[in-house]
Amino acid sequence: MSSDHIRAGRLTADRSATIASYLASMDADRWIAEADLRVDMAHLLMLARQEIVDQVSALKVMKELIHLYREGLPESVFDTSHEDIHAGIEGHLIDVVGLDAGGRLHIGRSRNDEVATCIRLRLREELCGLLSEINHLRGVFLSRAGAETETVMPGFTHLQHAQPTTLAHWMLSYESAFSRDFGRVQDALLRISSCPLGAAAFAATGYPLDREMTAALLGFDEPHPNSMDAVAGRDFALEAISACSILMTAISRICEELILWSSSFVAFVNLNDAYCSTSSIMPQKKNPDTAEIMRGKTGTVTGAFVAAQEIAKGLPMSYNRDLQELTPHLWTAISATRDSVVLLAGMIETATFNYERMREEAGKGFSTATDLADFLVREYNLPFRLAHHIIGRAVRSGSITLETLEAAAKEMGDLSLIDLGLDEPTVTAALDPQASVAMRNIPGGPAPDATKQRLTVAAANLTTDQTWTNNQEEHFKTAEKTLLTQAEELINHDI
Numbered sequence: 001m002s003s004d005h006i007r008a009g010r011l012t013a014d015r016s017a018t019i020a021s022y023l024a025s026m027d028a029d030r031w032i033a034e035a036d037l038r039v040d041m042a043h044l045l046m047l048a049r050q051e052i053v054d055q056v057s058a059l060k061v062m063k064e065l066i067h068l069y070r071e072g073l074p075e076s077v078f079d080t081s082h083e084d085i086h087a088g089i090e091g092h093l094i095d096v097v098g099l100d101a102g103g104r105l106h107i108g109r110s111r112n113d114e115v116a117t118c119i120r121l122r123l124r125e126e127l128c129g130l131l132s133e134i135n136h137l138r139g140v141f142l143s144r145a146g147a148e149t150e151t152v153m154p155g156f157t158h159l160q161h162a163q164p165t166t167l168a169h170w171m172l173s174y175e176s177a178f179s180r181d182f183g184r185v186q187d188a189l190l191r192i193s194s195c196p197l198g199a200a201a202f203a204a205t206g207y208p209l210d211r212e213m214t215a216a217l218l219g220f221d222e223p224h225p226n227s228m229d230a231v232a233g234r235d236f237a238l239e240a241i242s243a244c245s246i247l248m249t250a251i252s253r254i255c256e257e258l259i260l261w262s263s264s265f266v267a268f269v270n271l272n273d274a275y276c277s278t279s280s281i282m283p284q285k286k287n288p289d290t291a292e293i294m295r296g297k298t299g300t301v302t303g304a305f306v307a308a309q310e311i312a313k314g315l316p317m318s319y320n321r322d323l324q325e326l327t328p329h330l331w332t333a334i335s336a337t338r339d340s341v342v343l344l345a346g347m348i349e350t351a352t353f354n355y356e357r358m359r360e361e362a363g364k365g366f367s368t369a370t371d372l373a374d375f376l377v378r379e380y381n382l383p384f385r386l387a388h389h390i391i392g393r394a395v396r397s398g399s400i401t402l403e404t405l406e407a408a409a410k411e412m413g414d415l416s417l418i419d420l421g422l423d424e425p426t427v428t429a430a431l432d433p434q435a436s437v438a439m440r441n442i443p444g445g446p447a448p449d450a451t452k453q454r455l456t457v458a459a460a461n462l463t464t465d466q467t468w469t470n471n472q473e474e475h476f477k478t479a480e481k482t483l484l485t486q487a488e489e490l491i492n493h494d495i
Helices: 017-023 033-049 055-071 085-097 111-146 167-190 211-217 227-232 235-261 289-313 323-350 355-362 369-380 384-397 402-413 424-430 433-439 448-491
Strands: 152-157 160-166
Touching: 033 055, 033 085, 033 111, 033 211, 033 448, 055 085, 055 448, 085 111, 111 167, 111 227, 111 235, 111 323, 111 448, 152 167, 152 355, 152 433, 160 167, 160 433, 167 235, 167 448, 211 448, 235 289, 235 323, 289 323, 369 384, 369 424, 369 433, 384 402, 402 424
Parallel strands: none
Antiparallel strands: 152 160
16 A cells, blocks of 8 residues: 555554545546646646746656656556545655655645646536537437428327427427526536635645636636635535536436337337347337436436535535535536436437327327317407317317317307308318417427527527537637646746
8 A cells, every 4th residue: 555645744543444445535536637637737837937846846746747647647646545636646756756856746735725626627628528518419409300390299288188389399499408508507617717726725825826827727717716715615516516417307308208209109209229228038128228227317416416515515614524525426417417418419319200100199189279269269259268168168078070169159158150150171270280380480389480490590509609618628728738838848947
């Protein structure tokens, strides 16, 4: 087991393997190990520039940091005797370049501001990746919706046939939801733009650190404005997990529909075999397992949010070790969400829909009854509630025909719809699902023209969001290149 360079001064009692494992955060720290090297480089460049660390020591340490960055970290830095990756890397540096040089890297900082910076650094990369994946998912929905503007299908409320709509309208409803999810993740990304590095344990430091320099080298907009909040705040993580939980809720809803739609009872969709499994005993089965697991992952992500919030809720300022338990929930939520978004895009892109079944069901359950009521209002100036009652009584009789409508009208007030001009062809036309959809041509409606207008707007919005995401990714990549360039210059004595 590696030596513990941090405990060696104040503490003497040896830890058992159980205690070391219990206190260690190495599993979660693998997420931030590479980010920690970048934070170390930025901090060391600043210490050298400020002449807090001499050039010879800085050169020795930077050479090894760059080597680790390029070649990867040895497994020894993840030894649980170190507690965390920050101590593991520092211990490795001391072992390689000696205490006199390696022991200077931690000047002016604590593991508290170090880990807060590493988490933000890695999280923003994950959120950028998630934004790109959400955009791809939205693009899949828009592409498929563009080909389905006249594909009539039943719409449901309370899982009952309600009114006809189109497959494009259904797809756009989810694209609309996922566009809001983009906005929530985007907001979460914007709120991790300040750099905690330099906050030290919580009360900053007496060394003349250039926090603006390290913030810029790491691609942050500014140093975090309060050193206590910098190390203690985890609301940025809660916000990210919350955004993931809301996104997964939308994913779970569409998975629920796809699961129902793929059943033999409904038979609206045939999911690609790659996203399905079969039974170990029933050879005829094709089960929508990916959608089911995805629906289950929603519970995992929501559980991660609840657990993280419970960990954070009772902590006094500033740093408390409890926060170590929060971080794994962040990575669990991010990982499950990103995987789900990618898989859902593929599942929608490869699905085939049963148009005949959709058309067959579109007019069932008296789903065009509202259109007939609206017709009576428009053509004969009846109060809507009276028309509603007439249609309702006809439905109660078991059918909507000229005969049942006439009987219902007379029951409601000795009214003759036939005398007003209603005939059987008119009733049939008013109840046609295709006509029902075509009539709903206001913004946001399912009519083909309204849907095409929405497709144009949604496509433009998606392009804007894709450009924004690409710019963010490019900004972070540029910062990383600048950091590495300056690290190389330090090695070449060009400080």
